[in-house]
Amino acid sequence: MMQRIVSILYDFLLSVARMYTLPQLLGFGVTSAAVVFVSVRQRRLGRFARRAVLTDITYSAWFGVHAAFITVPMSLWLANLVSGYAPFLRLGLIDNLPAWMSLPLFFLAADFVQYWMHRAMHQWKWLWTFHKIHHSQREINPLTTWRTHPVELIYANIGAFTASLLIGNIKAIPPLLVGLLAASQFAQHSDIDWTYGPLGRFIVSPRFHARHHSAEAADIRVNFGGLLIIWDLIFGTARRVPERPTAYGLVDAENDLPGSFLGQVSYPLLVFWKSTASLLKEFRRNT
Ligand SMILES: [Zn+2]
Numbered sequence: 001m002m003q004r005i006v007s008i009l010y011d012f013l014l015s016v017a018r019m020y021t022l023p024q025l026l027g028f029g030v031t032s033a034a035v036v037f038v039s040v041r042q043r044r045l046g047r048f049a050r051r052a053v054l055t056d057i058t059y060s061a062w063f064g065v066h067a068a069f070i071t072v073p074m075s076l077w078l079a080n081l082v083s084g085y086a087p088f089l090r091l092g093l094i095d096n097l098p099a100w101m102s103l104p105l106f107f108l109a110a111d112f113v114q115y116w117m118h119r120a121m122h123q124w125k126w127l128w129t130f131h132k133i134h135h136s137q138r139e140i141n142p143l144t145t146w147r148t149h150p151v152e153l154i155y156a157n158i159g160a161f162t163a164s165l166l167i168g169n170i171k172a173i174p175p176l177l178v179g180l181l182a183a184s185q186f187a188q189h190s191d192i193d194w195t196y197g198p199l200g201r202f203i204v205s206p207r208f209h210a211r212h213h214s215a216e217a218a219d220i221r222v223n224f225g226g227l228l229i230i231w232d233l234i235f236g237t238a239r240r241v242p243e244r245p246t247a248y249g250l251v252d253a254e255n256d257l258p259g260s261f262l263g264q265v266s267y268p269l270l271v272f273w274k275s276t277a278s279l280l281k282e283f284r285r286n287t
């Protein structure tokens with residue numbers, strides 16, 4: 001019996017561990033080492049000794065579990081559903097192009113979809129209830145990348161799947177690119193004022209994304225880009241300020257989130273419960 005439990009636990013941990021790919025972990029490791037190094041030099045290492053960072057660690061662990069048991073099965077289920085009932089939805093616009101063309105086109109299209117999905121999360125109240133969890137961290141650090149509500153992860157997966165139906169899938173992303181993309185995501189949440197020099201005119205730098213996490217009222221709904229800043233420039237949401245924000249997190253009026261992982265995950269459900277209850281109350285009063 002004991003042996004069986006250990007073997008189930010081992011399989012579980014193995015399938016979770018597989019969700020963190022090597023290039024992704026290398027991207028995280030290199031970025032984190034650089035962030036710690038700069039933080040020591042700036043005498044700001046104390047910012048990692050916070051309870052809120054523990055919450056980020058819990059989200060990071062959850063990310064693997066979520067990917068293994070929700071994201072992957074859900075993507076397979078959606079793919080089977082489309083193949084079985086609506087194969088015409090697969091437009092595959094880049095399917096027959098050579099890799100040197102399909103790869104940049106794939107990232108351009110995926111980044112465009114990501115921009116609008118992110119912007120929608122800030123625009124629509126119900127989506128914001130989930131997304132504000134990512135913005136609740138006042139001490140942003142590389143692990144904040146993973147501070148995402150499970151419902152938002154599902155939303156992102158549906159978006160990525162829809163985009164891949166329309167534009168098609170690329171055969172394989174070179175591991176170096178996977179590592180660089182992961183490093184870029186972790187660096188964006190580093191709270192180190194890196195600008196990437198001239199490259200920062202095109203690529204989302206830590207300074208650019210930091211402004212998206214700013215708690216200042218002037219910074220609400222700016223800098224939604226994930227990889228490229230062109231969408232923010234084209235659609236008028238770019239805000240480039242030559243310094244780090246003075247504070248991160250939610251603006252005061254929005255700051256009603258609990259600090260723990262479980263408290264935050266249940267937060268949107270409580271909000272929905274409360275608003276449904278008050279709607280019902282209103283309805284009963286009027287009938
Ligand atoms: Zn956001």
Ligand SMILES: [Zn+2]
Pocket residue numbers: 134145189209213
């Ligand atoms: Zn972020």
